[in-house]
Amino acid sequence: MDQITLTEHEDDTRPGTPDLRTVDCDPDFWYPVAWSHELKAGKTLATRYAGQPIALVRPTEGAVFALEDRCAHRQVPLSKGTVKGQSVQCCYHGWAYGRSGRCIDVPYLGKGKLPNGVRTYPCREEGGLIFVFPGDPALADSVPMPRLAHVGDPEYRTRQFGPRVACHYTFMHENLMDMNHQFLHRRQMGQIRARFLGQDRGENFVEARYSFARTDTHQPLAEALIFGRHRDLKGKEQPVEEVVTVRTEYPYQRLWIVDKDGDLMMDLWVAYVPQSADQRTSRAFGLLSVRRPKIPFLIDLIWPALAVFTNRIFEEDREVVELEQLAWDAQGGDRNREVFPVVNHLRALLTRCGRPGRNART
Ligand code: FES
Numbered sequence: 001m002d003q004i005t006l007t008e009h010e011d012d013t014r015p016g017t018p019d020l021r022t023v024d025c026d027p028d029f030w031y032p033v034a035w036s037h038e039l040k041a042g043k044t045l046a047t048r049y050a051g052q053p054i055a056l057v058r059p060t061e062g063a064v065f066a067l068e069d070r071c072a073h074r075q076v077p078l079s080k081g082t083v084k085g086q087s088v089q090c091c092y093h094g095w096a097y098g099r100s101g102r103c104i105d106v107p108y109l110g111k112g113k114l115p116n117g118v119r120t121y122p123c124r125e126e127g128g129l130i131f132v133f134p135g136d137p138a139l140a141d142s143v144p145m146p147r148l149a150h151v152g153d154p155e156y157r158t159r160q161f162g163p164r165v166a167c168h169y170t171f172m173h174e175n176l177m178d179m180n181h182q183f184l185h186r187r188q189m190g191q192i193r194a195r196f197l198g199q200d201r202g203e204n205f206v207e208a209r210y211s212f213a214r215t216d217t218h219q220p221l222a223e224a225l226i227f228g229r230h231r232d233l234k235g236k237e238q239p240v241e242e243v244v245t246v247r248t249e250y251p252y253q254r255l256w257i258v259d260k261d262g263d264l265m266m267d268l269w270v271a272y273v274p275q276s277a278d279q280r281t282s283r284a285f286g287l288l289s290v291r292r293p294k295i296p297f298l299i300d301l302i303w304p305a306l307a308v309f310t311n312r313i314f315e316e317d318r319e320v321v322e323l324e325q326l327a328w329d330a331q332g333g334d335r336n337r338e339v340f341p342v343v344n345h346l347r348a349l350l351t352r353c354g355r356p357g358r359n360a361r362t
């Protein structure tokens with residue numbers, strides 16, 4: 001396998017290190033490509049992974065399956081076709097394909113003369129998401145599915161979010177990992193400063209831990225619910241004792257917050273799935289689990305405010321990572337001056353675990 005290996009200092013500024021924005025995601029993992037609710041029974045859905053068009057098919061009975069979204073006859077998308085039992089029938093001349101991708105019927109040909117079929121992708125459905133394995137199908141069974149925040153856990157309520165972002169997936173990993181960008185969110189969160197507590201790294205992960213110090217007294221309600229109240233009822237400042245951990249465990253990312261008693265208050269899982277072949281556009285699939293407070297209905301009461309709050313934060317992040325991508329495009333390469341070691345470790349991880357892209361350059 002042609003993986004890139006960085007052994008020595010893991011410094012992405014060394015000559016000979018590939019430009020990270022030309023490194024492709026390793027396809028030998030399970031990637032979400034749609035939400036379960038987007039694909040109704042008896043219907044198809046067009047989706048993609050890194051420029052590969054994929055048709056998801058949900059028969060009225062049985063599991064979802066995933067085929068190359070191109071009819072073997074004239075390459076018309078199969079997602080425009082019709083579901084018939086355990087097969088999908090192309091909309092043009094009616095060729096039909098089973099879940100293995102094999103062509104099982106050409107209405108105007110004898111059964112003995114059927115042509116070859118289309119590519120099939122290993123496919124699974126879990127936690128309200130449909131996953132495919134875009135890499136070597138022989139590896140699919142040996143690669144574990146990710147743990148999806150706290151979906152289905154009655155002690156948590158989980159919110160789904162899935163925006164499309166016009167940037168390379170690596171900018172998204174860096175954005176969440178580098179909590180020193182809270183300045184960007186000052187209008188949503190007030191004046192808050194991240195304090196770096198420490199880091200860990202291993203073969204397939206980089207982790208950073210932070211606490212937050214508030215430098216003004218204004219704390220929005222939704223933020224108080226996620227990060228904990230930092231004032232008592234009389235408005236007196238309380239010390240911030242929650243620890244925020246961000247971890248990229250290739251290829252996924254997770255952020256979780258533990259309170260001073262060690263209880264998990266919030267758990268975010270996210271995957272950034274390349275959309276275009278050059279991987280400079282992505283779709284995020286995120287699951288945000290928030291622990292239900294002692295008064296259970298409180299969470300339902302504040303849930304809409306929480307949605308608005310997290311959407312606004314994400315909008316700010318989206319805008320800024322897209323600007324980073326535009327700068328990369330305009331300059332034709334990465335001219336970053338990174339000063340935070342965690343980000344350099346993260347870059348080394350993403351380079352080491354990724355694949356040289358079609359435009360690979362150093
Ligand atoms: S293009 Fe699909 S059947 Fe002809």
Ligand SMILES: [Fe+2]
Pocket residue numbers: 175176181185313317
């Ligand atoms: Fe952010």
